[in-house]
Amino acid sequence: MVFSDPILLGCLLTVFLPLSAFALIMIFTRDNPKLSLAISLVAATIPLIIAWTFFFKLGGRAPIIYNFDWMVSDLVKVPFGFLLDPTSLVMFVIVATISWLVQVYSIGYMAGDPGFGRYYADLSLFALAMLTLVISSGLLQLYIAWELVGLASYLLIGFWYEKFSASEAGKKAFVVTRFGDIGFFMGLVFLVIFYGSLDIATVNSAAVANSMPPWLITTSGLLIFCGVMGKSAQFPLHVWLPDAMEGPTPVSALLHSATMVAAGVFLMTRIFPFFAASATTMTVILAISTLTLILSSTIALAATDIKQVWAYSTVSQLGFMAMGLAAAALASGTLFAGYYHLTTHAAFKALLFLCSGVFIHHFGTNDFFTMATQGGRKLVIPMACITIAALALAGIFPFAGFFSKELILTALAHLDNKLWLVLGLFGAFLTAYYSFRVIFVMLFPKSPEAYSKVPGHIAHVEDEAHGHGAHGHADDAHGHGHDEHHGVPWVMIFPLLVLASFTLILGFCQDYLEKLLLGASHPHAMNYFLLVAAVGCALSGIALAWLDWGRKDAKCVGFISRFPALQTFFIQKWYMDHFWRWFLNRFIYGIFSKWFTYNDRRVVDGGVDAVAFSTVGSGRLLSFIQTAFLQYNLLFMVVVLAGVGIYLMMGR
Amino acid sequence: MLLFNQLQTYLYLALVLFAIGLYGVLARRSLIAILISVELILNAASINFMAFNRFLAPHPAVGQVITLFIMAVAAAEAAIALSIIVAVYRKMKSINVEHATELRG
Amino acid sequence: MDIMLFGPELFYLGMALVFFCLTLRRQVQVRLDYQIALALSAVGVLVTGLCLFQQGDLFFKAYRVDLFSQIFKFALALGLFLVLTISHNLAAIEERYQAEFYFFLTTTTIGMMMLVSSVELLTIYVALELSSYSLYILVPLRRGDGIDVEAGIKYLFIGAVSSGFMLFGLSYIFGATGSTYLVDILPKMNQLVNSPIGIIGLLLALAGFFFKLSVFPFHFWAPDVYQGGANQVVTFIATASKAAAVALLLRLAVLGHASGYNFTIALVILSVVSMTLGNLVAIVQKDFKRMLAYSSIAHAGVFLMGVLTITEAGYIGVIYYALAYLVMNFTVFMVLSEVAADGRDLQISELAGLYRRSPLLSMSLILGIFALAGVPPSIGFTGKLLIFTSAMNAGYFWLVVIGAVNGTICLYYYLKVLYAAYFIDDPGLPVITLSLPMRLLNYALAAIIIGFGFCPDRIVELAKAAAKAVL
């Protein structure tokens, strides 16, 4: 049956090839880099082909659903299945493509690393999980894949586990996303109990709204959004994503910018009608995502680690997508704006990371000021690509970001409250500023002394260990021997070019994609005011960046240094890390854990021991009855006998 | 009714004897004195048997037989007790019960 | 009069005569005495076994021979035989007294055999005294520094006072009912308990029997005697003597039950106190035998629990457990006397390294201890469970709860023994070698403890028939 149905076969292959690649590498070929690579690449290429084939063959057709029983208990019925509709197909393609590109890229990036095999195994695991997530037909299956994605992320972030910061970051990522996932899980449990099915198609249908009271929809919607918050790094659970940059850069490109973190937003699009059924939910989402946008953009202003900048940029863009979706839902629009931004963002952000990876690989530092002073712009292709990507990020025509951002802003403009739009525009301005801060520094490097005033920047390599956090030397610990700076290998350049071309093309695929996703293209009236405002914000951001960083006699301090308090606030990341650390130490370890342990040792266990000791003690006490003196014994005997006798007489 | 022809008289007599014996057992410190007190208790029982036999029993011989048995058994008991007391004296050079206080706890 | 009815008693009487003659000899032949004793007691077991299914009355119906009595007689004969098997090295008793040791063991066995058959007050009294007096003498026979005579004197006086009480109580019962036959007394018990004379009589009478079983508050002799007596003598007291006492109590308990609710409550309290006190005090003991003495006090409480149900199930349980107790207690004492081959008192800590010194003995020790603690699959567990079951069936819920809790407490000190035997090692202590018969004995005991614990059916059926006879 499987073989007679090529579509099903394709789906199954997509899932099981990476799985078997993971298993094979983990069990057998971990210590053989070549073979591991081959296995993993095969397992990445075939899904890629399948994805594109499906995309073109099935694009316009009605959703195809396969369902098999996975586990059937009583109330809980978990099917294992596939849902191929435009929403999943687009994401399918994105994931398969970037996944494949990153695998290719990593050949160069990770060459010589002792954990090469393990790296590819983990990538395969990720591919398995992410692809399953994308094409799964039920929410629970999606959740399972979601968790597995988290697992892969954990393994990949902590890939260089010898480093404390890396393993710590992995742990943080897992636990923080888990925090959100719990909400997701609770939401699913609510759905199971009150609705009975987790089938995506059913959940999206109107039946839900009819069978569940509104408060329940709101509650479960919000709970599910908790999962989105965790995975897509929305405030206040965004803290893990910047730390996740401890992982190898290709991983950051794949997981922590393009695909995995987008899974949250993908989930929102996946069950968009369900979310849209509750306005409260959507307002909350809108508020949170806007806050996230502003927060992360401001933090990015002050970051000196190139990956940190892009990480916060990712956070802000994810917030932006969520804003788009929420706004669309509130204004009864479509999911296209957010989804489109997701697509374009995947391309240009992956590009940004991969380019940065080239620099990091080459210079052995994450600090873009150092890269700049060491001649970063001499790597022409990466420099060009990174500039393209930054332009897209800033939302400049004709790059992809321009179109998708404009769509989201349009959606925001449809809202009654124009505050959202203003904040969105402000975010766009900040985005343009911080991305071109990087670009201008790299393009027009000054002398190292010029950057010494930049807070957080480490001027001398020797000082790195004392630098801001441990991020200063993220990648040089794994020592993959790039001391001789030979040219950048083609396996690393090739993905850059592919992605750059996507960045250029995607903007003009808007109509095609919209038609694909929504069935029809809505030629929307260009809101020229908005257009001007958006581009204006972006350009002013770029201009400000030029003033601060680009021009010859730039002060190289950033406009934000005029407000020292704010600057510190931003450098300290709004004290969110502090908050969580405080929360963890203070409440979890300090109060609950400590006192429960104390209680366990002293009260519960102590009680048990007390019973034991008092038993022994009473034995010792009672043993005094047995005196050595015969007549006391006899007396005792007589007295007891008399007592019993009296009792019997009384009771007569 | 004569006092000595009443069951109660003998029962009280036996009870008093029993009490004296019991007191002796508890109060005297000499092993031999304790032994004698035990014999008093046995004799109290004997008196009871005889009295009951005389006044109540359907079968006239039972109590007397029992008493005879008690006397025999008491003799044996005395013999055994005395022999052990002799052993005590040999090892402890004392027949005071207060000196036999090794085992405790 | 069918001689078979009185067969076992007659046989042991003959055996006693043989040893009486042997005691009169001038020169001492220890090995010969031992061989004769062992051979005769083995024959005795055989004889008793042959007489197992005899039935009838003797001596003007003062003496009842039924399955119940015969089972216990068999147990007694077996107990004697077992004790003699570990008497091959009587280091604790001077050689010239060893013939007397056998003699008195035999006479006390006769006394106990008579005890389990007696159904008349005077017979009971005489049999009880016969069995006790021999033991009074056996205890101070040990050579030692004086604790033996101290133990003997305490045993004697507590025993004498108790039997004095008993006799005094019996006299009241006799007076109130006009009969000395249990059969005649039983129907009159009901009105008897309403008079002070009846209550006092019954209470005092029970004193003597409780003394034998070492139920609280008549338990004071047990620790001292266990510690002070020679190991073999104590083994006999702890095994056979206990079985006889249980048998006697089973015969008499009907009386107590007939006396009504209050009396039963009193017995329940005594049972609870016995169990708890015995177990608690046992925890703090250092001397192995003394600990076992307290354990026996606790077991007396368990027996009492079964006895006071006065149901067939309870009696089955008690009979089963009495037999089981004989075997498992013997097992422990056997280990004890083998380890303390020179006849000394064994401290618990001196069991150190037993698993190395003699794996077989340590296995027996584990089985014996687990059986005493009521851990399955052992006869101890099954017996205890049967008793608890019957008590629960009779409605003593709290008694069972307390009993079960006590089961936990007792485990503590039993495990301390295992701890010493299994965990502590003293390399200085030599390996213990066992003769072939001893090894066989060990295996046999292990087989019995496990086998009958797991498949109690045959014994239960037997006990059922016996219980029917006595109820």
Added chain:
Amino acid sequence: MLLSPFVGLLVLLCLKNEQKFLIRAVSVVASGISLALSIFTFVAYDKGLGGLQFVEKYEWVQTFGITYFVGVEGLNAPMLLLTGIVIFTGCLTMWELEDRTKEYFIWMMALVTGVFGVFMSYDMFFFFLFYEIAVVPMYILILVWGSTRKEYAAMKLTLYLMAGSGLIIPGILLLYASSGLNTFNMLLLHGANFSPWVQKVAFILLFFGFGVLAAVWPLHTWSPVGHVAAPTAVSMLHAGVLMKLGSFAILRVGMYLLPEGFQYWANLMMILATAGIVYGVFVGLAQTDLKYVIGYSSVSHMGIVCLGLATGTIDGLNGAVFQMFAHGIMTALFFSSVGYIYDRTHTRDIHELGGFSKIMPVASAFFITAALCGAGVPGMASFWAELLVFVAAVQVFPVAGLLAIAALVLGALFALRVVQSTFFNEPNPKFVHFEDVSPFLGIPRMILIGTLLFFGFFPQIMVSMIKSSVVPFLQGM
């Protein structure tokens, strides 16, 4: 199946102390046979037919209504499989044992006989008998082959469990006595009409009695101490199988025979279970000894089992039994990995260890897998179990259910904290020279992981098995 460890025990008794290889081989073969048999029953059990299968029944003591009555149904088949797997892997794990090998395996076999017996018995007498047989050898196993305060731990564990038995005996006997049927046969007792008083009293006695073994909060303190002291395979068996005896017994004796009592006390069960889940995680967070950490995670996971039982729904029971199975395998894996590391480094302090992924990648992979399973990562068997339990719990006790789910976050933190400090970071130079798990010793761990993954990917095999009995079970209530 009952016989194979028992026969193994007998054969072992006959072997000489010196024949270590033979001793090990015999025990491995014996446990292998029981594993094979348990797999056979699991596979051969006819789910469509349901009910009791492979029944053996003999009159044992007629007077007291004791029958030897064993059988297999959907509830105990997974438990038997679990036992088979754990004992087999446990025997393999202890292959290197040199000290008093023979005795060790004898006691192991005795223990396993008891465990199989409990799971299969349908007669309360034998149920209890086997229960005790399973519990008591622990004392000696810990005492002789244990570590870290073993005297204290062994004594504590045994007394604690025996105190539990002290509650069980009155409970069982109360059932026996008040039914008036003069039988220990559970199927017959099921039909008895117990008065409400009996239902309540007996249930609470049995719940706490068996709850001790199931480490129901707050009766759990023996468990971390015991696990720490016990030798590897014993920890595996103990946490993996023995603790399940307790929860299984609550299900089989308590809930089955006393439905009203269960209804009456369900809320208490729920509260204790939730307390255990949350509490175990919090306390575990503060531990630095690896085995303590696992011990408290067991407390937490057994809380999930108990919560599932307390719901009294099909999902809840399915989940509870599934969780028993999954947790058993998982903990066995945990302990076998820790045991391996401890045997070499002689420390279990997570601050002292470190970087073991470098030193022993395979051993660490085993542990990390277990830790992830413990954190409830999908793809492992325990995820499904927890899913079922949580859904049922939220349905029946919303607050408790949500609390329990929330504790999962901490569960993740809990697991990863240990993984991080033990296996990641720079290796402690003291331990660098140690070798990784040899392929032979890797086999048992691979089996355990394989089981976890197998039932993680194909949960339906397990769930349908359990369900085939749970449905009639609940109908009977």
